[in-house]
Amino acid sequence: MSTASQMQVHLRLPSSVLFDGAATRLRAEAEDGGFGILPNHVDFVTALVPSVLLLSEPDGRERFFGIDEGLLVKKGHAVDVAVHRGIESDDLDSLRARVVRSFAEIEDEERVARTALSRLEAEMVRRFASLRKMQP
Structure with missing residues (x-):
């Protein structure tokens, strides 16, 4: 086993x-x-919860990411992390405010999209109902 x-x-x-x-x-x-x-570290897979993910780069710089739920897979010397939502900040103090603001904007966009989809579905049902009435 190689060490890195x-x-x-x-x-x-x-x-x-x-x-x-x-x-x-x-x-x-x-x-x-x-x-x-x-x-x-030994290879493993785990589900992540909404939290702060901290990375230390080789030059000593620390990077902070506010993440939503996701999945982490560690295999060999590679770590793959997939999250639903995430945002980076320069420091922990500003991270919380940025996460709240960013996630709220995303939730608003998702709410608008769900509303538009509901309207589209309702219109489709109305059109199918009108086609049914037209059948002999």
Whole structure:
């Protein structure tokens, strides 16, 4: 087994990549509590809960991500993280405010989309009902 000083981390959203790069450690939250991963950590899979994901880059810089629920897969020296929603911030102090603001905007957009879909479905039902009435 080879030992490595860093691992490749891919943090993905449904429609974009939030982070793709090297890290020397990662800290996240699962349903059963917080955990840390170093490059030579054993392979595993876990479900993530809404929390802060912390990455340490090889140059010592720490990156903070506010994430929604997701999945983390550690295999070899690669860590793949897929989350429904996420946002990066320079520090923990501003992260909370940015997460609240960003997630609220996303929820508003999703609410508008659900409303539009409901209207479309209702219109479709009305049209099918009118076609039924027209049948002999």
